[in-house]
Amino acid sequence: MNDGNATLATPDMEGLKPGFTEPVFEAQEAFRTVLNTLSYAGRVHTLATELDPPAPLDPATAAMALTLFDFDTPVWLDATIQGGAAPDFLRFHCGAPLVAAAGEARFAMIADPSNMPPLDRFAIGEDRYPDRSATLLIQVPALTGGPGMTWCGPGIDGEITVAIAGLPTDFWAQWADNHALYPLGVDVIFAAGRALVGLPRGIQVEG
Amino acid sequence: MYVAVKGGERAILNSHKLITETRRGDGAVPEVSVRQIGEQLGLAVDRVMTEGSVYDRELAALAIKQAQGDLVEAIFLLRAYRTTLPRFAVSEPIDTAKMLVRRRISAAYKDIPGGQVLGPTYDYTHRLLDFALAAEDGVGLPEAPVADAPLDDGMPHVADILDHEGLIEEERPDGDGAEVFDLTREPMSFPAGRDQRLQNLARGDEGFVLALGYSTQRGYGGNHPFAGEIRMGEVSVEIVPEELGFAIDIGDVVISECHMINQFEGSKEKPPQFTRGYGLSFGHNERKVMAMALVDRALRAREMGETAMYPAQDEEFVLYHADNVEAAGFVSHLKLPHYVDFQAELNLIRKLRQEHQDRLEKEAAE
Amino acid sequence: MNMRAKATPRPQPARARWMSILARATSGELEAAWERLEERPRYAVLRRPETGLVMVRGRAGGTGDPFNFGEMTVTRCAVRLADGTVGHCYAAGRDKRKAELAAVFDALMQSAGDARIEETVIAPLARRQVAERERVSRKAAATKVDFFTMVRGDNPG
Numbered sequence: 001m002n003d004g005n006a007t008l009a010t011p012d013m014e015g016l017k018p019g020f021t022e023p024v025f026e027a028q029e030a031f032r033t034v035l036n037t038l039s040y041a042g043r044v045h046t047l048a049t050e051l052d053p054p055a056p057l058d059p060a061t062a063a064m065a066l067t068l069f070d071f072d073t074p075v076w077l078d079a080t081i082q083g084g085a086a087p088d089f090l091r092f093h094c095g096a097p098l099v100a101a102a103g104e105a106r107f108a109m110i111a112d113p114s115n116m117p118p119l120d121r122f123a124i125g126e127d128r129y130p131d132r133s134a135t136l137l138i139q140v141p142a143l144t145g146g147p148g149m150t151w152c153g154p155g156i157d158g159e160i161t162v163a164i165a166g167l168p169t170d171f172w173a174q175w176a177d178n179h180a181l182y183p184l185g186v187d188v189i190f191a192a193g194r195a196l197v198g199l200p201r202g203i204q205v206e207g
Numbered sequence: 208m209y210v211a212v213k214g215g216e217r218a219i220l221n222s223h224k225l226i227t228e229t230r231r232g233d234g235a236v237p238e239v240s241v242r243q244i245g246e247q248l249g250l251a252v253d254r255v256m257t258e259g260s261v262y263d264r265e266l267a268a269l270a271i272k273q274a275q276g277d278l279v280e281a282i283f284l285l286r287a288y289r290t291t292l293p294r295f296a297v298s299e300p301i302d303t304a305k306m307l308v309r310r311r312i313s314a315a316y317k318d319i320p321g322g323q324v325l326g327p328t329y330d331y332t333h334r335l336l337d338f339a340l341a342a343e344d345g346v347g348l349p350e351a352p353v354a355d356a357p358l359d360d361g362m363p364h365v366a367d368i369l370d371h372e373g374l375i376e377e378e379r380p381d382g383d384g385a386e387v388f389d390l391t392r393e394p395m396s397f398p399a400g401r402d403q404r405l406q407n408l409a410r411g412d413e414g415f416v417l418a419l420g421y422s423t424q425r426g427y428g429g430n431h432p433f434a435g436e437i438r439m440g441e442v443s444v445e446i447v448p449e450e451l452g453f454a455i456d457i458g459d460v461v462i463s464e465c466h467m468i469n470q471f472e473g474s475k476e477k478p479p480q481f482t483r484g485y486g487l488s489f490g491h492n493e494r495k496v497m498a499m500a501l502v503d504r505a506l507r508a509r510e511m512g513e514t515a516m517y518p519a520q521d522e523e524f525v526l527y528h529a530d531n532v533e534a535a536g537f538v539s540h541l542k543l544p545h546y547v548d549f550q551a552e553l554n555l556i557r558k559l560r561q562e563h564q565d566r567l568e569k570e571a572a573e
Numbered sequence: 574m575n576m577r578a579k580a581t582p583r584p585q586p587a588r589a590r591w592m593s594i595l596a597r598a599t600s601g602e603l604e605a606a607w608e609r610l611e612e613r614p615r616y617a618v619l620r621r622p623e624t625g626l627v628m629v630r631g632r633a634g635g636t637g638d639p640f641n642f643g644e645m646t647v648t649r650c651a652v653r654l655a656d657g658t659v660g661h662c663y664a665a666g667r668d669k670r671k672a673e674l675a676a677v678f679d680a681l682m683q684s685a686g687d688a689r690i691e692e693t694v695i696a697p698l699a700r701r702q703v704a705e706r707e708r709v710s711r712k713a714a715a716t717k718v719d720f721f722t723m724v725r726g727d728n729p730g
Contacts, residue, residue: 016619016659071294071449072392092450092620092651095295262629262645263667293625295647295663300630300639307706309713317720325716357710358717364635378634387630389641401633402640409631409642440713443593444645446627448663453585456593457627457647458665464635485634487642 015085017054019066019093030067037189037198042151042160044143046195054085056111060191061139062089068135069094069107076105076122076134080112102134111139113166119174124184133201136188140166143192153203162197164190175205230275244268253461253490254278258531259285260391260410262460262489279412283532296446297387299454303464303487304363307441310491313365314434315468321362326439327491365436366466366483375435375468375481399522404506408499409487411529419505419519420498427517428505432484435468439491463492467500474512482511591682591695592675596664598698600671606694607674616677619659620651622669648672658684 020026030047037045053062069075075096077087086109090096099105102121110116116138125133140146146165149172152158178185178201185201199205231238245252245268255267259282267285274280310326313319325331340346366375388403390410395403408416423430441459448455465486473479484504486496505519518524528534595603607613624646631642649663650672660680662672681690 016653018619071296088450095293095449097449257643260643261626262643262665265667266646289626289644292646293623294644295625295627295649297628297641298630300632301642303631303635307709309709310716323718323720324713325718326713327716351712352715353708353711354714354717355711356714357707358714367636378632378637380632380636380638387639387641389628391628391641391644402638405631405633405640406642441709444627444629444665446647446663448649448661450651451661453589455589455596455663457596457663459597460629460645460665466634483634485637487631489643 016092017052017085017089019051019089020063021050023066026063027067030063033196034064034067034189034198037196038155038187038200039198040155041153041198041200041203042156042162044195044197049194054089056080056084056139057086057089057109058139058191058193060194060196061109061111061137064137064189064191064196065090065096065107065109066093069096071095071097073106074099074104076100076102076108078108078110078112078116081109105134106132108134108136109139110136113138113140113171114168116168119178119186122186124178124181124186127184130183133184134186136186137191138167138188139191140164141192142166143190143195143197147207150206151199151203152206154200156203164197172205172207175199179204230273239272241265241268241272244271250491251276251278253488253492254413254495255281255285256490257488257492257495258282258410258412259289261285261289279531279535283535286532296448299445299447301442301444301460301462303438303442303462304367305361305442306438306462306464307459308358308362308438309440309461311362311436311438311440312434313436315436316365316369319365319436320368321359324358328493362438364466366468373480376471376483378483378485395526397523397526398509399526401503401507404522404526405485405487405503407526407529408502411499412531412534413492413495413498415529415531415534416502417494417498419525420501422517423501423505423519428501428519429513429517430469430484430501430504432501432504433468434497435466435483437463437465437493437497439463439493461490463488463490463496465493465496465500467497467504469504471511476512482507588679588683591691592662592679594695594699594702595662595675595678597702598671598675600668600674602698602701603671603674603678606678606698609693614654614677614681616652616654616660616680618650618673619653620649622648622650622672624648624667624669650676652676652680654680654684656684 026049033045033047047060047063049059049063051059051062053059069090073096075090075098077098087098091098102108102117103123105122108122122134122136123132125131142165144163146163146167148161148163151160151162182201187201188199190197190199245264248271251271252264252267255270255278256262259267266288270281270284273284308324310328311321311324313323388400388406390403390406422428441461443456443459445454445456447453467484468481469484471480471482482504484500486499486503488495502519502525506522506525508515508520515521626644627647628644629642630639632639645665646667647663647665648667648669651659651661652673653659658680660676662675662679664672664675678690678694
């Protein structure tokens, strides 16, 4: 997409997939799960969602979008997600503006992590308002089975080993730079299938 | 500081029941309906919508009923309710020149295209209590005369069409496309832009804004104002929903608008010229928009290169104190138990008095 | 922060016109129009009617830079006809039934047979709305001041 809403063309409403069946309760459940995910970094949390989202979104990724995105949250999508029916799905169900510049987004959705932009392309917040930063929803092939990393920080009793699969090789080097910005920096939630793992900016990760 | 205390649940519950009964009043008198409030106390509804910052006549009328006519409480109720609703869109800026005019006057120019239209106003009434309204059988169904022809379609603003010499400052967008400040999303910040000031004043307490506007007229602001134009009527609201991508018109809102024209002596850069202040409110709320326009102009002191000497020119003072939900909240919090703080203060005063006494006795002894 | 790319509107004047007429209709009017339809189409509700807010913007001085003035309630709904046509409504206020019916009529207007809907639903609504605006304006016009020049006391005759 070359600018803001230029891809609006003709939204494909005919093929539009439904959102939550019970918006209030499903959004509450997903919100609680996201909170837990960020409170207990590294633990796998699973959603009971029945969502059947448009490709390439997994149910957990789509549930987070339906829960967290709205008119006030500019959203950046990676090329894989932009290509399919997901943009119309998000516009319709969330009313969220889709932005072309990664730095303007409050949320980013990434379904092809191997080609994701570097973390420093996203908003890290301001000294007075560290909350004005981006939260990255990164959909990965699996939350286990990747290279094992040692996580420690708030919400982790001592340390925990997490093995997220499908990340670019320099992801953890970039993460070290992001962590060093604390209290600024981006937050990450990894998703696969119906499961989530949170990686807030305060978490230190070592190989 | 206050200390949390527990207890009094039963007293609180019974107090709720007592206020419910008190609000209903004498059961022999028919209960007032929300529709009656909306139709017959319309100006109270307009004030609550403006300061509650939500245009919805039914909700504002309900808030007035629930608050037993306490408008500041009703404004609080409406503000609280709005936080439960999602925001769907931000409108395109309303075009007040395309208003369906119900009232439009200018005190600066007599002959204006479209004419001076008095509309529904109490301005020319005698302010004598009308006991006919108190009669048992009411006023019936009064009907106003209907002219043969409607007003001209679309009425441009007076100052824009009659100032051929450029003696009045023009209002044009500066075109930088900067993000528009939104008090409902961001904390107040200083120095404030005019967008932040106007939003704050539009939501601001009518009494506070009126008193400040009055102060500028009495010399605490140094502007000699003319009511360039005051108008009231319906304007349409347009949005561009994300999923549609084209502009649609979602309905009309009634608004009041005031252009105040003020003398300006000029500065090193600018020749003497009339400058403007602007007021805008939901519904019919003329006193508010006039006062708002006076204060808007006073707050432009910095950009005009004027020395800010008076309260109405001091943006931190004005903006921090204009909101009656905040003001009422902070004043009212003094009703919360401060028992422990006060005990500590009593002990301190006792100690200071003892020291004072000891000093006097010591001096007397010497 | 809240930065956003500027929306690029693609005007659809015909559809925008009937959507605005439907948004100004009452639920009673739309209900009656719905009952009058010879065959009432089946439709799926794509988005249940929901109420939210629109932030209304004004301009400083009426023509200058925009500012956020205050919000208004608005109710929206989206439906899909059996032929796949999707209808939308965004209407001021909190009337959910009205939003749903307005969305259905928006869909009907887009699909075939719109001439009949235009004639039997949209045009009568538009006429009523125009007449009401005219009545408001004529009442205001009755309060227009006719200035006349006073004869000065020292003028002869």
